[in-house]
Amino acid sequence: GGAGGVGRVRAFDPEDAPGTVRLLMDAYRGAASAECFAPRGRIEEWAWYTRQLLRTPACGVLLPAVCFAADLPGIGLAGVALTTTIAPGVAHLAQLAVAPAAQGRGVGRQLLDAVLDQLQVLGYERVTLMVSEDNAPARSLYAAAGFTAGPRFLFASRAMPARLARAS
Numbered sequence: 548g549g550a551g552g553v554g555r556v557r558a559f560d561p562e563d564a565p566g567t568v569r570l571l572m573d574a575y576r577g578a579a580s581a582e583c584f585a586p587r588g589r590i591e592e593w594a595w596y597t598r599q600l601l602r603t604p605a606c607g608v609l610l611p612a613v614c615f616a617a618d619l620p621g622i623g624l625a626g627v628a629l630t631t632t633i634a635p636g637v638a639h640l641a642q643l644a645v646a647p648a649a650q651g652r653g654v655g656r657q658l659l660d661a662v663l664d665q666l667q668v669l670g671y672e673r674v675t676l677m678v679s680e681d682n683a684p685a686r687s688l689y690a691a692a693g694f695t696a697g698p699r700f701l702f703a704s705r706a707m708p709a710r711l712a713r714a715s
Contacts, residue, residue, distance in 0.1 A: 556661050559614035559627060564601060566624040567616075567644075568593045574644040580679035600629055606641040607631025612669065613638065615661045617645075617654045625649035628658040630666070633675070638666050640676040643685070655688050663692065 572593040575581035585592030599605040613630035626645040633639045640662060645654045666674055676694065678685045 554617060554619040554622075554625065556615050556617045556657050559611070559616045559629065561601070563616050563624060563627065564597060567627050567629075568597045570624055570627060570646050571597060571642070571644050573647055576647075578679065579681065600631075600641055604631075607633035607639045610638060610669075613662055613665045615658050617649075617658055619649050619652070619654065622646055622648050625652075626654040626658050628662050630662055630674075632671075636670070636672040638671045638674045640674060643676075650684070655685070656691075659688060659692055 568590065572585070572588065572590055575584065576588065581588060584596045601609060608631055610630045610632050613628075615628045616624060617626040619625035624646065626649060627642065628640065629642040631639045631641045640659075643655060643658055643662075645658075663674070675697070676689065678689060680686075
């Protein structure tokens with residue numbers, strides 16, 4: 548458990564999805580890395596991204612038993628950790644986000660601890676994650692938990708030209 552007045556960590560509930568959309572939008576506001584999730588930062592884009600994480604194998608198959616939410620008095624949904632499985636014995640921390648109002652209060656650490664503890668109980672051998680180079684607080688949290696840097700990824704996007712109607 549964490550210090551700093553952290554509230555309750557509990558199982559993530561599908562009813563948390565709308566709050567998660569808002570939390571992700573707020574947590575990533577102004578971050579260059581948000582472009583890969585929601586190119587224009589619009590709530591509909593965050594809703595689509597959240598739906599992909601929760602309902603499709605886009606980032607691996609969701610592991611509901613390893614998805615957690617944290618609540619803080621006065622804030623409500625203060626953080627979420629969404630975990631998937633990407634190969635036998637390999638989990639992926641697809642998203643760990645903390646509401647701006649709750650940052651610096653141990654919420655991320657408490658969520659990460661819950662994920663790692665549950666993965667160990669379930670017999671997972673490895674857990675992966677991706678973190679932006681410019682997200683120093685998250686990188687520090689993951690390093691303290693024993694994560695080491697692996698391959699680097701380049702995020703790129705390309706506008707697709709509108710198709711012209713073919714003349715018949």
